[in-house]
Amino acid sequence: MAKKKAGKQVGERGGNMARYEELSVEELEALRAELKDEYRRYQTMDMNLDMSRGKPCREQLDLSNDMMDALDSNADMYSSEGVDVRNYGVLDGIAEAKELLSDMMENHPDHILIFGNSSLNVMYDSISRSMTHGVMGSTPWCKLDEVKWLCPVPGYDRHFAITEYFGIKMIPVPMTEQGPDMDMVEELVASDEAIKGIWCVPKYSNPQGYSYSDETVRRFARLKPAARDFRIYWDNAYGMHHLYDHEQDYLIEILAECKRAGHPDLVYKFASTSKISFPGSGIASMATSLNNLEDIKKQVQYQTIGHDKVNQLRHVRFFQDIHGMVKHMQKHANILRPKFEMVEDIFEKNLAGTGVGEWTKPKGGYFISFETLPGCAKAVVDKCKKAGVTLTPAGSAFPYKKDPNDSNIRIAPTYPPLEDLRIASELFTLCVKLVSVEKLLKDKKEVQA
């Protein structure tokens, strides 16, 4: 195959191989027998591989080990503003952490709040506060008959889990290569006051790896929601997570665009260093308008005296500045790029032309999104599992875990070692072919019957 363009296009269905749907029943049966033999060989390998979550691999974690030396027992434990980071206080984060995260988030430090170890927690807390106290003085959402939320699909399962937990009705909005279907978003938010938010992973989206186009971001900033307490939950989880040095996606910065559009309070923006330093031991932050910040800070002061400032200082001392962080992310990319490319190569080699699968080729982020023939995703995941490879459960990327087409599978290539990933990817494509053949046979026999 020719070198893939690192772009947003999905895998081509054209190619040398026969399109499965054009095969006769006899050909399909022969193919099935062949594939089953191969599948049995995998089953005898007694594998136990996990491709289910977007976790960094050990080599990536090792990149940040030196952070453990950034603050030792002789370190200067005072912040640039003279705060002893070991003691209580400073609700919104030390100045140098705000500066580093502001460079990372492309926002002014005054618009940044530093939190604890998890941006997911910050999002959960934001919704929780809105449930009990509303947004900037609005009616608490728990007092409303119904609260609804827009969910671009496929999307991030943990986002959808939060809204489901709070009993918020989720409305799926199809993703395109340019971002969510903005016609639908605009119409829905303008017409329904019960819609209070939308989940967005605007860059290298989970799971497709799409980045929102300029037009999409511009249209987000110009939304005219019926609900004045509507907020865009802009989870820029992969803002720094490029796979290629010279082919990166750039986003229009949403806070600035909202301000220019005259809607400065429309967005909550989230980020963290979870997949930059250590997941679970990084620092999370939020950027938003001064009005929103004031509303949030005066509430967060009841929740905590302050977050972990020692860890904030540790991160700043380790990365030094945004350039240090960029160089660090290039090391991550050097580990991840071969994994993504290998998976894509195997998909291409085994599936191109068969017409039984499409997949995305992201330039960053943590996932590849795969589309099987309708009705095949669950069966593929099950078949992989039975041969020792755990994938993200089919349907996970949809509200209530229900994929209406049963066709989406999230591929997480980051965690397994390269050789494991190779075997898992080969097995995956085999399972896709086998399940597809079985489906096509069933369809054809139904037509004949």
Next chain:
Amino acid sequence: MAKKKAGKQVGERGGNMARYEELSVEELEALRAELKDEYRRYQTMDMNLDMSRGKPCREQLDLSNDMMDALDSNADMYSSEGVDVRNYGVLDGIAEAKELLSDMMENHPDHILIFGNSSLNVMYDSISRSMTHGVMGSTPWCKLDEVKWLCPVPGYDRHFAITEYFGIKMIPVPMTEQGPDMDMVEELVASDEAIKGIWCVPKYSNPQGYSYSDETVRRFARLKPAARDFRIYWDNAYGMHHLYDHEQDYLIEILAECKRAGHPDLVYKFASTSKISFPGSGIASMATSLNNLEDIKKQVQYQTIGHDKVNQLRHVRFFQDIHGMVKHMQKHANILRPKFEMVEDIFEKNLAGTGVGEWTKPKGGYFISFETLPGCAKAVVDKCKKAGVTLTPAGSAFPYKKDPNDSNIRIAPTYPPLEDLRIASELFTLCVKLVSVEKLLKDKKEVQA
């Protein structure tokens, strides 16, 4: 003065000095002139001392500096169960952190959940979850007409701030040297289904330093609340924070006592290492029944993937075990004991016999509680402030910041250096005397008028 007994008794009103209330108007006026002269001398000193919060001092923080070396870049970053603490996962905490905290909390590790850096945050989140989702399937509190809470007074201002933030009606319950007035607690919780909880700092209470008696704990475990979703919020913030090696308060362990009493689910118990290692960079935990844990864990999984396991491991590697932590706390005590004793000595020297103040003499914790004559606390705090010493605002230890007698002042001796604390304590007693004389003069003149 004879060496004080380290006990729960308040400062005696008897002594060598004249009882102020027995002085004539002329004597009081002469005394006032004398005290005013002395006060003016303090004002010229241009002081800026802060005794307002229960913060550890720099020397205490230095005790934990070596913790920064407990995990360096070459450290083994795997937990005892083989978990790479640098990566995602393990919602409830690594096994060795649970073991250390379980020894600290006197509970079985299976009953422990490890959280982030702040037990206050855990308490806030517990109430927040109860507001939106109820407790073990009960009606979410936000759906109820009214939620009430019992607040032993004086108490911890940040506790009261949380319940106030959630619109929970706070009912003050007087503290005694044995703990809250249990007759009142028993009667209230049995008769009013709207009462859903009570704030408790059972050991070396904030601000009085009282520890609950055996009878009090036994009665807590035998409460028969009308509300089945009533929980005791047992904030054992100072469980390890003794001032004296050989005179320590011991509490009956509440979870075990609740289990024995047939009410295993009655209590949420909280603790943290905030004033053991670094405030804001410690680890917090909760201990409760398996039923409660199940209810909580299945909700917390929506909030976060996991807390900071690197910091958990860092704490375990530093303290090693509970004995290491006990030895560490003795070093804290060696720093704090002279501060508490000096404050108490100055109070004794300047106020004994005057009848214008009473104070507690705790054997642990972070505070001394001072009672002025009725109606004097605000004025004393103001007078101290004008001479450069910031105290906790009068009324802070009461719900809605309203001390009905305007007599309680929380003294926080831990943070200032010893010499600053000496000056501040002298000034404080001077202000108490001056304000009391002015009050007595006013009272006498009103009687004469």
